[in-house]
Amino acid sequence: MTNSLYEERLARIRKAVALEPVDKIPFVPCANAYHARQQGVLMKDFINNFELQCTTALKELSELGEVDGTQNTLFSPFLLSGQWLSKVAVPGIDLGDDEMWQVVECENMKFEDYQEILDNGFEAFYTRFKKEKVDNNDEKLVSFFQYVPTANNRYIEAGIPCIADFLLITPFEFFCGGRSLECFFMDDLMEEPELMDKVFEITMEYTMKTYKSMMDMTKPIGVWIGGWRTAPDMLSPALWERFVWPYLKAYGELCIENNVIPIFHLDSNWTSQLHRFREFPAKKCILALDSKTDIRKAKEVLGDMMCILGDVPAELLAYSTPEEVYKHTTELIRDIGPTGYIVASGCDVPSDAKKENVLAMSRAASDFLKK
Amino acid sequence: MKLILFSGFLGSGKTMSIISLAKEIMEKASGNGTRLVIVENEVGETGIDDKVLSSAGYEVKSLLSGCICCTLQTGFTKAIKDIEDKFSPDYVIFEPSGIAYPDRIINTIRLYGSFIEYIKLVTVIDSSRWKKLMKITPSLITAQIKEADIVLINKCDLVSNEDVNELEKEIVEINPKAVTYKVIASDGANPIIWRDVIL
Numbered sequence: 001m002t003n004s005l006y007e008e009r010l011a012r013i014r015k016a017v018a019l020e021p022v023d024k025i026p027f028v029p030c031a032n033a034y035h036a037r038q039q040g041v042l043m044k045d046f047i048n049n050f051e052l053q054c055t056t057a058l059k060e061l062s063e064l065g066e067v068d069g070t071q072n073t074l075f076s077p078f079l080l081s082g083q084w085l086s087k088v089a090v091p092g093i094d095l096g097d098d099e100m101w102q103v104v105e106c107e108n109m110k111f112e113d114y115q116e117i118l119d120n121g122f123e124a125f126y127t128r129f130k131k132e133k134v135d136n137n138d139e140k141l142v143s144f145f146q147y148v149p150t151a152n153n154r155y156i157e158a159g160i161p162c163i164a165d166f167l168l169i170t171p172f173e174f175f176c177g178g179r180s181l182e183c184f185f186m187d188d189l190m191e192e193p194e195l196m197d198k199v200f201e202i203t204m205e206y207t208m209k210t211y212k213s214m215m216d217m218t219k220p221i222g223v224w225i226g227g228w229r230t231a232p233d234m235l236s237p238a239l240w241e242r243f244v245w246p247y248l249k250a251y252g253e254l255c256i257e258n259n260v261i262p263i264f265h266l267d268s269n270w271t272s273q274l275h276r277f278r279e280f281p282a283k284k285c286i287l288a289l290d291s292k293t294d295i296r297k298a299k300e301v302l303g304d305m306m307c308i309l310g311d312v313p314a315e316l317l318a319y320s321t322p323e324e325v326y327k328h329t330t331e332l333i334r335d336i337g338p339t340g341y342i343v344a345s346g347c348d349v350p351s352d353a354k355k356e357n358v359l360a361m362s363r364a365a366s367d368f369l370k371k
Numbered sequence: 372m373k374l375i376l377f378s379g380f381l382g383s384g385k386t387m388s389i390i391s392l393a394k395e396i397m398e399k400a401s402g403n404g405t406r407l408v409i410v411e412n413e414v415g416e417t418g419i420d421d422k423v424l425s426s427a428g429y430e431v432k433s434l435l436s437g438c439i440c441c442t443l444q445t446g447f448t449k450a451i452k453d454i455e456d457k458f459s460p461d462y463v464i465f466e467p468s469g470i471a472y473p474d475r476i477i478n479t480i481r482l483y484g485s486f487i488e489y490i491k492l493v494t495v496i497d498s499s500r501w502k503k504l505m506k507i508t509p510s511l512i513t514a515q516i517k518e519a520d521i522v523l524i525n526k527c528d529l530v531s532n533e534d535v536n537e538l539e540k541e542i543v544e545i546n547p548k549a550v551t552y553k554v555i556a557s558d559g560a561n562p563i564i565w566r567d568v569i570l
Binding site: 181182185186189190232233234235236239269292315318319352 | 503
């Protein structure tokens with residue numbers, strides 16, 4: 001059951017996606033550890049006590065001016081394990097009580113594991129792997145998933161739409177994490193490309209079906225399609241074309257077919273391949289950049305057909321002044337918006353961001369159309 | 372603080388090169404209280420054996436790996452500021468992730484690290500995997516060379532002289548200003564390599 005404030009903000013976001021004029025530039029931050037730091041909650045408590053996490057985040061958001069949405073309602077570092085087939089080091093157990101969680105990068109998945117996928121399908125491998133090689137990860141997420149419906153309702157009551165209910169992970173991301181980047185790049189992609197094609201195809205049979213079911217069940221406003229390790233500046237054009245784009249595109253099309261906004265969450269530099277996003281229907285997607293892609297080039301190439309989100313840099317939020325952040329954000333709104341643009345940080349607001357800087361980002365969004 | 376960054380793809384030999392530089396710094400220092408801190412942030416298992424270095428008198432601070440995006444840069448910037456406040460070291464050797472673009476890190480440091488006296492970038496290239504790396508991730512490797520003050524062409528014992536010379540020519544084309552050295556880092560680098568780094 002939604003409320004008028006929720007609907008007003010959601011309508012604003014949808015107008016931005018549809019490239020229609022808005023009454024206020026939407027501000028949709030993405031943050032987790034930042035909320036904990038600002039509210040004085042230890043990281044170990046933040047990730048283990050979901051009621052506290054939700055309360056902490058909502059309180060911080062209520063202190064950030066006019067917030068129009070969020071990019072998640074709840075977080076657990078163990079989600080990263082399922083994403084990258086890797087263990088995570090967590091505060092309170094592997095790290096100090098107030099330290100940031102970290103993905104433990106190593107060759108967790110062996111080359112021989114691909115044969116299991118070929119023989120038994122991705123689901124069987126994934127279930128077994130998470131149990132045996134990622135410390136029984138699904139068990140660790142039971143309490144997280146139990147609290148998600150409550151968290152979602154709390155955000156609705158607070159009038160804050162969540163624009164990304166869950167994440168779509170490409171085969172590249174799974175195996176780059178599990179095999180370690182070095183092994184995956186040097187051994188798998190280069191030496192066994194045909195095998196990778198087959199494994200990716202089998203993986204997608206599972207993920208497409210699973211993500212469709214999740215969309216049917218939760219009816220999300222949008223979902224993240226993650227491009228963390230798949231930036232064009234990480235790979236040769238030929239490898240990117242073969243192992244990244246077809247899968248990103250398939251996920252984007254799946255979303256659009258199911259009336260879900262695909263939010264392409266793109267880390268690192270995607271400037272050279274921005275034009276590919278013109279392959280999607282207009283006014284259906286969000287391009288979320290992390291300040292490493294040339295956002296003004298993105299506007300030039302995609303501004304007539306795709307909403308752009310971001311990309312106030314992490315280091316600006318952490319180390320600069322409110323005046324600088326306000327000026328930077330205003331210039332972004334001027335150059336990228338005001339239609340078809342959503343103000344946010346590049347990726348997460350960093351844990352050491354100064355509150356006055358995040359507020360300045362929010363104020364710039366609030367003030368722009370009042371001038 | 373004098374900051375020396377080591378760049379180069381995973382497994383290129385950065386760690387051995389860092390150990391060589393660290394030893395040279397401490398040998399030159401010998402008794403005059405020079406302080407050295409080593410900061411590592413490697414995606415993957417290879418990293419500095421901090422126990423080995425700690426026992427030899429080096430202070431090693433680890434930034435564990437994480438998301439390859441924004442948090443990498445604020446994490447490092449914060450670490451450098453914390454290190455300056457806590458240790459006021461003369462030298463900091465930083466090994467960022469082997470998939471990091473060094474110019475981005477340097478730009479951030481220059482903006483927010485006014486206490487840093489100079490920054491030197493040493494890029495380590497694995498000559499035995501050069502051709503493969505340039506096929507897989509040409510943009511990254513080129514960027515790592517382009518910004519370098521010094522390029523160490525490593526693992527020369529695994530490659531023919533002809534191939535090493537050809538590789539050196541390609542590096543010079545990418546970055547004519549860098550000083551290049553052919554090395555076998557696991558044997559320890561010739562101290563002469565570090566003369567432009569330890570000023």
